[in-house]
Amino acid sequence: MAPTSPLTRSRAFTAAASIASVAGLLGILHYLDIPSLLQQRVKSRKVSSRCYSQNEEPSLAAFKTLVEQITLKETYPLASDIQKNIPIYDCRTITREKEHAWQDELYHVLVHGPGVFVLQNFFTDHDPIDTANAAYETIIADELAANGAKGDHFAAAGTNSRIWNSFSKHCLQTPRSFLQYYSNPLFKLVCEAYLGPAYRITSQVNIVRPGGKAQVCHRDYHLGFQTASDCAKFPKTLHTTTAFLTLQGAVAHTDMPLSSGPTRFLPFSQLFEEGFMAYRRAEFNEYFLQKYVSLPLEKGDAVFFSPALFHAAGENTTKDFSRSANLIQVSAAFGKTMETVDSLPLIEACYEGLRAQVGKNGGWSRDSEAFVKAVAEGYSFPTNLDRRPPAPGGMAPESEQEVLRRAVEEGWKREEVMDVLRTMREDSSG
Structure with a gap:
């Protein structure tokens, strides 16, 4: 092989240096996210409406683009499985050494990913659930005798049994059971992953009897509990902020086969900025009914999700099975809880x-x-x-x-x- 000339080596070196320079420049542009910076600069020079208008229709096409993503197992290596775009984690595999890695994944799921995850074996010992269920039965019977049936969010009244502020009532009914239940350290791991320290837990029990109808598709507290006209009064930034003030969840107090109607979810829908204006609209509700997913749960499992995720409790089509869940709603230190807990x-x-x-x-x-x-x-x-x-x-x-x-x-x-x-x-x- 003929030796390369100094000129050839010089050109090769120059080409390699140029490639390295271009690669470095691209790396800098990627790190600085120049397109986003330019977009922000344009926004900073143009005053636009601070609020969403009720008269402008949110884009269903843009919504579909967001929610028709695929959840990749490579993104969530600690998940034991991905089913219907929802990451599933087995709590028995959590170790102290990997807690931060777990929290990083759970945070990513809620903020950038599908917006919902299942935690299998959240309670491996069912005694706390059984004693809690016994307390709930007493509370429901006492309240039914005193006040009659209670209403439910986004569903018809009278079918379901609900305990408002079950957190406080459980404690005062059976303190030992309450202490055992909320001493589960997984509550802390999950809540702090999304909300940081100084969070506040509230809870409501919901028991859906055979024949209990499905909820209407919705988002949750804070803006999810407002009317469309009220939502339109809040600046766009608060439509985004409200989703980060609360964490929604539910602990399965019975098995939840699909026929019993476990919660329906539309993964990635929490990413849609106009979602609090959109979820009430007929075309979005119809799309939800076409595309929602639902997973069966076993007693002791838990599911947590962003309050901005489009979701709805399902219909209990069984003849003789009541689906029971302790609905968990956790507020960040900078938010306000839905219920007053003394x-x-x-x-x-x-x-x-x-x-x-x-x-x-x-x-x-x-x-x-x-x-x-x-x-x-x-x-x-x-x-x-x-x-x-x-x-x-x-x-x-x-x-x-x-x-x-x-x-x-x-x-x-x-x-x-x-x-x-x-x-x-x-x-x-x-």
């Missing part, structure tokens, strides 16, 4: 049990930490800073969670911790 009687009811749990475990366990985060308020505001100045070395006054942890660690009696919490509440007012 945490003080819940803490009072469970305090001795919590102390015993911590003592039995030889200190704070993941279970006890999950329970404190579920029951006590973790956000210090709003408050009266004259009466409750920021804690030494911090930016905020002590929260209920911090007081409760301190009380357990220092061995306070129940009366002591309740006196401190009541004083804190009084000092925070007005």
Whole structure:
């Protein structure tokens, strides 16, 4: 082989350098996301309507483009399976070393992916569910006798049995069962993946009897519970923001075969920016009915999803089977819960049990930490800073969670911790 000339080597070197330069430039453009930057620059120089108009029809074609994506298994390697575009995770495979990786995947599913995931074996021990179900039965019977049947969101009243604020009522009915149930550390893992710390849990029980009809396709709290005219009053940014203030979920308290009507989902629909204006429109509802997917669940499984996802509870077509779920709604520290939870009687009811749990475990366990985060308020505001100045070395006054942890660690009696919490509440007012 003839040796290459210096000129040839020089040209080859120059070509390689040019390719490297182009590749580097493309990398920079990709990193800076130049098209998006240019688009933002155009937007910054043109004033447009800050709100969506009820008179303008959202694009169904654009909506279809979003929701007709495919969920790839390669995107979610920790998922045990992908079915009907929904990632399925087996909670028995979660390890402490991979918790952050799990949370990263769950976050991606909700924000950039299909918007819904199933957690199999969320409860591997069914005793917390069985004792909760027994408490629910008593509550439903008492409330039915006192007040009659209750209405349901986006469905006909009278068919289903529903417990509003089952979170508080469960605790006050059977504190031991409540403590056991919400000590599940998976609540903390999932909630913090999407909402960060200081979240707030509320829950409602829904039991759909045989013949119970399907809900109408909808989005959820906050804007999902507003009328179309009210939604049109909120700026476009809040249509996006509201989806990140709440996490929706449900724990299966019975098996849920497809014939019983487990929740119907339209994966990727949470990505549609005009969704809160669109879901009520007939053409979007018709498309939902054509394209929705649903997965069967087993008792102890859970499903979590973005509140902006188009969804609806299904119809129970069985003859003799009631589908029961504890509907979980978690609010970020910066949002407001759908129901008012008075945490003080819940803490009072469970305090001795919590102390015993911590003592039995030889200190704070993941279970006890999950329970404190579920029951006590973790956000210090709003408050009266004259009466409750920021804690030494911090930016905020002590929260209920911090007081409760301190009380357990220092061995306070129940009366002591309740006196401190009541004083804190009084000092925070007005």
